[in-house]
Amino acid sequence: RPLLDPVPPLPALYTSVGFSIFAFLSTVYLVLALGQTFVKAGLKGGDLLKPYRHEIPIPESMGLVCASVYILLLMLFIPFAFSNFIMNFASQKHHLEGISVVEFPHHQLSVYLSSLLSLLIATMLGFLDDVFDIRWRHKLPIPIIASIPLLMVYYAERGNTHVVVPLPLRFMFGTVVNLGPLYYIYMALLSTFSTNSINILAGINGSEVSQALIIAISVILNDLLYLPWPMDFRIPLHLLGNKAEVEFGGVWSAGMAHGSRELVERHLFSLYFMMPLVAVCLGFMYHNWYPARAFPGDTLCYVTGMAFAVVGIQAHFSKTLLLFFIPQIFNFVMSCPQLFGLVPCPRHRVPRYDPDTNLLYPSTTEFPKPPSRITNVTLRTMAALGLTELALHPSTGAIQTATNLTILNFLLVRLGPMNEKRLVQVLMCSQVAGSVLAFVVRYGLAGLVYDG
Numbered sequence: 001r002p003l004l005d006p007v008p009p010l011p012a013l014y015t016s017v018g019f020s021i022f023a024f025l026s027t028v029y030l031v032l033a034l035g036q037t038f039v040k041a042g043l044k045g046g047d048l049l050k051p052y053r054h055e056i057p058i059p060e061s062m063g064l065v066c067a068s069v070y071i072l073l074l075m076l077f078i079p080f081a082f083s084n085f086i087m088n089f090a091s092q093k094h095h096l097e098g099i100s101v102v103e104f105p106h107h108q109l110s111v112y113l114s115s116l117l118s119l120l121i122a123t124m125l126g127f128l129d130d131v132f133d134i135r136w137r138h139k140l141p142i143p144i145i146a147s148i149p150l151l152m153v154y155y156a157e158r159g160n161t162h163v164v165v166p167l168p169l170r171f172m173f174g175t176v177v178n179l180g181p182l183y184y185i186y187m188a189l190l191s192t193f194s195t196n197s198i199n200i201l202a203g204i205n206g207s208e209v210s211q212a213l214i215i216a217i218s219v220i221l222n223d224l225l226y227l228p229w230p231m232d233f234r235i236p237l238h239l240l241g242n243k244a245e246v247e248f249g250g251v252w253s254a255g256m257a258h259g260s261r262e263l264v265e266r267h268l269f270s271l272y273f274m275m276p277l278v279a280v281c282l283g284f285m286y287h288n289w290y291p292a293r294a295f296p297g298d299t300l301c302y303v304t305g306m307a308f309a310v311v312g313i314q315a316h317f318s319k320t321l322l323l324f325f326i327p328q329i330f331n332f333v334m335s336c337p338q339l340f341g342l343v344p345c346p347r348h349r350v351p352r353y354d355p356d357t358n359l360l361y362p363s364t365t366e367f368p369k370p371p372s373r374i375t376n377v378t379l380r381t382m383a384a385l386g387l388t389e390l391a392l393h394p395s396t397g398a399i400q401t402a403t404n405l406t407i408l409n410f411l412l413v414r415l416g417p418m419n420e421k422r423l424v425q426v427l428m429c430s431q432v433a434g435s436v437l438a439f440v441v442r443y444g445l446a447g448l449v450y451d452g
């Protein structure tokens, strides 16, 4: 019996582009229009790295506007994402011809709805963090719990929990290992990592939103590789080699050359979530660029971070996604001594601003009493690697100060003082370089390490 399998709704992609343009314009307008309302509600902060930091209040948590526009538009888009099925149901023609119509994809709907649920919780958490400054130990577990709906949906479709073992390690583990529950723990941790890692790489104008923007664009580029392009386009992509298609279980050897239907659908889903995200980020960046007229607050960091976790998990490319977070991973690993209490962590680790030269210098953390042995070893190792700069007591040689352990201070230590705008541009370049590296590793080097 012939089965009519509706093609993935490519026209919905155009609708999504239209929605994104609308999202961009709304964000540009609303952030401007609502700024003073936020200030009146007490959602404001001084721009730490400006001479006017105490005089002019900047509206804070404006990421709430981005999150609202983003989530509302995603909800409005639901019928369009399923338009091909709606059309099919609507037309009786197929029934008359004796062709059975494929069932409504309830599974895809649950993918969509659980994603919205996670985004909503991330927004709520981010906003609460802005208002109440939640403690670390309280805010870490929340994204983990927020990821349970995603993991359940992943489980429901028997998502892949296997990883392909790189060639040199195969004599120990075999070709493929099933990580089972460990894989679920990894995905849950991914959501807490992606939300918090953007938040701790922050404090200079444009830093948070530019990270989100570049990661979202990288995800979109990756998604485009999987769409059913005309054959001429697909052949060169195939030549890139897709031997290490590790994310897709059964179809990994088929990979993108086949453009398997499931694969296309997953990456379409990812595009539906990433295109409006790029739009709201661009719209917000217009106001957050140096000198900032609006601050993103933790809300933007959380909602963008969760959006990445959502597409990484739901579209089954969480490992590729992690590759787009190279600067954040670097910043997180570097921050660990401060985050976990080995080294004192001031409330703000942003660089130090010098009003006379208008330049930023690395900020420091002080040791009122000589640090413990383990702290000593850690900091001296990091200093030897060029990650931090220490000031030693002239006679005893004990560490007195160390530059704060963030990628921003690291860049200033290595490249010398620069102004805030230049620093955010350097940060953006490192994010782009990270994404280029990610593509090389994913599609180039993977062929050397895996044989498919």
Ligand code: UD1
Pocket (backbone or CB within 6 Å): 044, 045, 046, 047, 048, 049, 060, 130, 199, 200, 201, 202, 203, 204, 205, 206, 207, 292, 295, 297, 298, 346, 347, 348, 349, 350
């Ligand atoms: C995180 C960082 C903290 C950094 C802060 C800056 C860790 C563990 N925490 O804390 O070191 O100082 O972000 O966002 O790494 N601000 C600016 N310019 C900007 C953006 C923010 O001056 O472009 C200032 C404003 O005063 C704003 C405040 O940062 O009010 C927001 O800080 P918040 O997001 O609450 O800090 P955390 O996320 O807790």
Ligand code: MG
Pocket (backbone or CB within 6 Å): 199, 202, 297, 298, 301
């Ligand atoms: Mg923050």
